[in-house]
Amino acid sequence: MQVHIVHVHPESTSFNGAMTQTARESLTRAGHEVALSDLYAEGFDPVERGGHYRSRVDAKIFSPLAEQRHAHEAGSLPGDVVREIERLERADLVIFQFPLWWHQVPAMLKGWMDRVFVNGGLYTSRMRYDRGYFKGRRAIVSLTTGAPAAAMGPGGRGGDIERLLWPVHYSLHYMGFSVLPPFLAFGVAGHGYSYADDGDFDALMKEHLENWESRLGAIERDEPLSFPGWGDWDGEGRKLEMTV
Template sequence: MDTAMRRNRGVEEGRRAAKKVLIVYAHQSSGSFNAAAKDAAVKVLTAQGCTVEVSDLYAMKFKATATAEDITGEVKNAKHFQYAEETKLAWEAGKLSADITEEQRKLTEADLIIFQFPMYWFTVPAIMKGWMDRVLTLGFAYSPEKRYSQGVFKDKKAMLSFSTGAHESMFSATGINGDMNVTLWPLQNGILHYCGFQVLAPQIFWAPSFIPTEARGTMLEGWRTRLQGLLGEAPLSFTPMDCFDREKGFQLKPEVCEKHAAKEFGPTVGTHLGKPLPPNNQMKAGV
């Protein structure tokens, strides 16, 4: 099957598989590059027949802090308040605050979630981290039994789409900012994959503020092209949970270690067995 046929097949499969998309968007300006990237996603995905919903966090004045105010009524233990446990009980009892409940509704209905943002201090903006802290509550988004490859959202896809303030070369294995694959591991593995999402490769817009207008237009056109087949893309690779021994503190099983013993690279960026990191493990599927 040639490349064009595979791409078309992916587009058609994606259209059938995912019809509802949630874009969690964090930028203060409607004239920003991130706003243009968000608008492009809405337009292209809607044209494919998707229902697209946008959570514009700054426009919503979304509360970033995880506090007892996120629970309506009394908490179980006000003296020694534990956010995760208290919000789990509130979720089970239907006593989470209305803003959290609404975002959880959107997330429950979505087949694909796109996080659109400018990278701040090597991670998401505080308002988006607050969305993750407050919306992805214990019980609703994960549990000790339901996480990673066995996670709650294993039938959903999620991805990061973001701009950087530095050029791609600076985020390389020899660059001053370090390997972008390492930077992305906590976000993609520790949040998205932890909740079970199939994580699509990130869409990275390298330093749009420092390139000519025409180059920014080319970036956006590349995003529009990717969006045409986005819903049919294969996810990034993570080590399945059943490869770890629960009885031994979730360590890789001996047979898994043996399987990788003769390989040049470790399995993933985080679980690398002391070997060189696999190239682009957090940036391209099937690498």
């Protein structure tokens, strides 16, 4: 496999950093090719704005959708966006490694989506979902949370993790990816913020890394999550009622 990791953390020595290092090393050992976008280290600019487009279809009024489409057609997409697209196009599997901040992905990763998933290029009104650009490729989100696993079930204090991840998963599905079940490292809250005592914390981190490595060892056999597709909607996009 060609594997691409989109790594999102401001601190290279963080536990997220260890997760990405584990993925690189274990996948490489298993004979896969691994590439990396380290968004913080590369200084990726996550803010979609007019200034990214050097040859605008409308120099006065900035419409992200119109400028993305135009830049794609004109071959004038921003260099960092072109680079990210080329990386994705080489990948059979894309891993997103990040800490869950405020119940969603960090701004750095959100803005990577805002800018890299280019309208008119990587999706159109017809090229979406099970007809999406990245059809046949797989994606997985691997994340850390501060809260312990117990608090992240349905109705739990930290918020139901499945519910929290649904929007980002749906975006990946929109782009055509087969979305694998997420890898969840609970109870990782940064230096001095563990819910457990130090010994228990270290043991938990070690366990997460071991579980991640063994998950990756079998990832080619993972079954993707299920999402609605074109066969499930009427012409207006409403859910079709199934006949019994």
